[in-house]
Amino acid sequence: QSALAQPPSASGSPGQSVTISCTGTNSDIGASDYVSWYQLHPGKAPKLVIYEVNKRPSGVPDRFSGSKSGNTASLTVSGLQAEDEAVYYCNSFAAQWVILGGGTKLTVL
Amino acid sequence: QVQVVESGGGVVQPGRSLRLSCAASGFRFNSHGFHWVRQAPGKGLEWMALIWYDGSIKKYADSVKGRFTISRDDSRSTLYLQMNSLRVEDTAVYYCGRDIGFGSCDLWGQGTLVTVSS
Numbered sequence: 001q002s003a004l005a006q007p008p009s010a011s012g013s014p015g016q017s018v019t020i021s022c023t024g025t026n027s028d029i030g031a032s033d034y035v036s037w038y039q040l041h042p043g044k045a046p047k048l049v050i051y052e053v054n055k056r057p058s059g060v061p062d063r064f065s066g067s068k069s070g071n072t073a074s075l076t077v078s079g080l081q082a083e084d085e086a087v088y089y090c091n092s093f094a095a096q097w098v099i100l101g102g103g104t105k106l107t108v109l
Numbered sequence: 110q111v112q113v114v115e116s117g118g119g120v121v122q123p124g125r126s127l128r129l130s131c132a133a134s135g136f137r138f139n140s141h142g143f144h145w146v147r148q149a150p151g152k153g154l155e156w157m158a159l160i161w162y163d164g165s166i167k168k169y170a171d172s173v174k175g176r177f178t179i180s181r182d183d184s185r186s187t188l189y190l191q192m193n194s195l196r197v198e199d200t201a202v203y204y205c206g207r208d209i210g211f212g213s214c215d216l217w218g219q220g221t222l223v224t225v226s227s
Contacts, residue, residue, distance in 0.1 A: 048214060089153065098168070
């Protein structure tokens with residue numbers, strides 16, 4: 001059960017777009033349409049921002065979008081805002097198994 | 110109010126046991142699977158365990174397999190995590206999450222802190 005690979009950090013200025021990658025293998029991301037992304041602010045509960053690769057839960061701004069190609073999933077945050085600064089985790093569900101990524105710290109400059 | 114609330118954390122010595130609870134309210138508990146994840150100090154999220162909506166399937170991370178047991182009591186709308194043979198490295202904030210399908214959790218509690226220390 002190796003963690004999905006995410007870059008440790010990403011950054012962008014307000015209004016810009018940032019894309020965070022999440023790389024797995026043929027056994028997890030490559031084999032699954034069930035990739036989720038969570039936003040985690042310090043001291044707060046995780047928040048689901050994307051599920052099933054590219055679906056947004058109710059209440060999540062359309063500035064958040066997801067995609068997948070092969071063994072890599074991506075989260076794009078457009079029109080960056082200060083409140084988007086957080087740690088983002090990807091999550092893959094395949095063969096009744098859950099694998100999380102190591103997390104990416106998104107900094108809004 | 111739709112929510113889940115974790116409890117049961119505390120300070121425990123290595124080798125001892127602890128049971129965490131996750132009380133759900135405001136929704137049909139037996140329609141959902143649930144997960145436990147944890148975050149150790151200064152570290153990332155780590156998935157621990159899942160239980161299917163009907164309890165028929167339970168899965169565990171290798172790091173806790175054989176030591177932790179996930180269970181549910183639908184009559185109490187409560188999820189549990191029985192943690193045995195605790196180690197210092199189990200120190201973390203533990204969160205429970207409501208699964209809306211295929212490993213995606215849309216509802217999380219605020220977490221409960223477990224500290225394993227002698």
